[in-house]
C-alpha cells in the first residue's frame with residue numbers, strides 16, 4: 001500500500017507526483033530512460049524502470065534541477081537520494097523550528113549539522129534552498145567529501161554550507177565538529193545513518209564491484225517481497241559497526257556532553273526495531289525530552305528520533321497540547337489566587353508575554369502517604385540498567401559531587417565531564433562519566449506548566465509545556481480540589497453555600513472579596 005497520502009503536508013510531491021511525461025519533454029537526458037507502459041489503472045503512461053539505477057539517478061537529478069534549481073552530481077556507485085523522501089525529513093525539521101519559534105529575526109540565522117552528508121550533500125543543499133539554513137555537513141568518507149564540496153560550489157552555496165571531513169576511527173561523531181565551531185549556536189542536527197551491520201549487508205546486497213553493493217532484487221530470500229527499486233551504494237553508506245543502533249547511540253553519547261550546544265538532536269532510523277532501544281536509552285537520561293515521528297513516502301516508512309536537553313523546546317510535532325480549564329467565575333483576583341496556590345507548592349514562577357510559567361522539580365501536591373508509598377515502590381525496584389556502549393581505560397579520577405541518590409535531579413552525582421589522559425596512547429580524550437543512582441522517578445523530572453487567564457471565559461487555563469502528563473493531571477486535580485466548592489453563579493451574583501454541604505468552608509476573602517455571601 002502506498003504511503004504517499006501520509007507524506008508531509010507541505011511536500012510539493014504529495015499532491016503533484018513527478019509527471020514523467022513532462023520531465024521527458026523537458027529533459028533529454030531523462031527521455032532515454034522512459035518507456036510507454038502500463039502503470040496502475042492507466043493502461044499506457046510514460047514510466048521508468050525503477051530497477052535501473054541509472055534511471056533512478058537521472059530522475060533525482062532532473063527533479064533537483066527543475067524543482068529546486070539545484071545542479072547536483074550524483075556519482076555512479078553512490079546512494080541515490082529519493083527526493084520526495086528527503087524533503088519529508090527537511091520539512092519535519094522545519095516544523096520543529098517553526099513550532100519552537102526558533103526562526104524569528106531576533107533569534108538570528110538557523111544553523112544545522114548534517115551528519116554523514118554523503119556525496120549528494122542532499123540535506124544540506126535542500127535545507128539551504130528550501131529553508132535558508134546554514135549547514136555544516138560532515139562525512140567520514142574522503143570521496144563523499146570531495147563530491148559534496150563540488151556540489152556546494154557548483155550551486156554557489158559555499159556561503160551557506162561548510163563541508164567537514166571527520167575521522168571515522170573516532171567514537172565521537174559530533175564532539176569535534178561542534179568544538180571547532182564554538183562560536184555557533186546550532187539549532188539542530190540531522191542524520192541519515194548507515195543502517196546495517198556488515199552481516200546484514202551481505203544478506204541483503206551483493207557486491208557489484210569493489211566496495212559497491214547492489215540490493216538483491218531477484219533472489220530475495222526473506223518473507224517480505226523483494227524491493228521494487230534498485231539501491232546501489234558504497235559500503236560506507238550502508239554499514240557501520242553496530243548498525244544504525246550503535247551509530248545513533250554514539251550521537252546520544254555526544255549529546256550528553258554537548259547538552260544544549262545543539263538545541264534539537266535528530267536522526268532518521270531505517271529500522272523499526274531500533275526505535276524502542278533508543279527510546280529506552282533516552283528515557284534513562286535526565287532532563288531529556290524526546291519524540292519519535294514517522295516519515296512516509298511510496299512504500300517506505302522511516303522514523304525520526306528527536307531529542308533535546310532544553311525543557312522549553314518541543315520535539316513532539318504531532319502531540320496536541322495537554323490542557324485543563326477551571327472555572328474562576330466569581331473570583332475577584334483569580335491570577336493572585338493561582339499564583340498563591342502554586343507558590344505554596346514551591347513551584348518557580350516566570351513570565352512570558354501573557355503567560356505565566358510554573359516549574360516544579362518535586363511533586364509537592366501529593367499527600368505524604370502517597371509520596372512514601374511511591375518512594376518505597378521505587379526503592380524496591382532494581383537500579384535502572386544502563387547499556388554500556390564501550391569502555392575506555394582512561395585512568396582518571398573525578399569528583400562525582402554530592403549526589404545522595406535522593407536529590408540527584410540536580411547535576412550533582414549525575415553527569416561530570418573531565419579531561420583525562422588515556423593510559424594507552426597518551427592522547428587526550430574528553431570522557432563523560434555518568435553515575436546512575438536508584439533515583440526515585442518522582443524526583444527526576446521537571447514539570448513545566450503554562451497558566452493563562454482568558455478574560456472572555458472566566459477560566460484559568462493550564463497547559464502542559466513539558467514533563468510527564470500524569471503529574472500534570474495530578475497537579476491540576478489538586479488545584480481543582482483547592483477551589484472553593486459548590487458555589488454557583490447565575491451570571492450576576494453568587495448565591496453562596498449550599499445547605500446540604502456541611503463541610504463547606506468559605507474561601508479566602510482576599511480572592512473573593514465581597515462577591516461572596518452566605
Ligand SMILES: C[S@@+](CC[C@H](N)C(=O)[O-])C[C@H]1O[C@@H](n2cnc3c(N)ncnc32)[C@H](O)[C@@H]1O
Nearest residue numbers: 081116117118138139140141192193194236237
Ligand atoms: C546512508 S549515508 C547518508 C548519505 C546522505 N546523507 C543521504 O541521506 O543520502 C551515511 C553516510 O554517513 C557517513 N558516515 C559514516 N560514519 C560517519 C561518521 N562517523 N561521521 C560522519 N559521517 C559518517 C558515510 O560515509 C555515508 O556517507
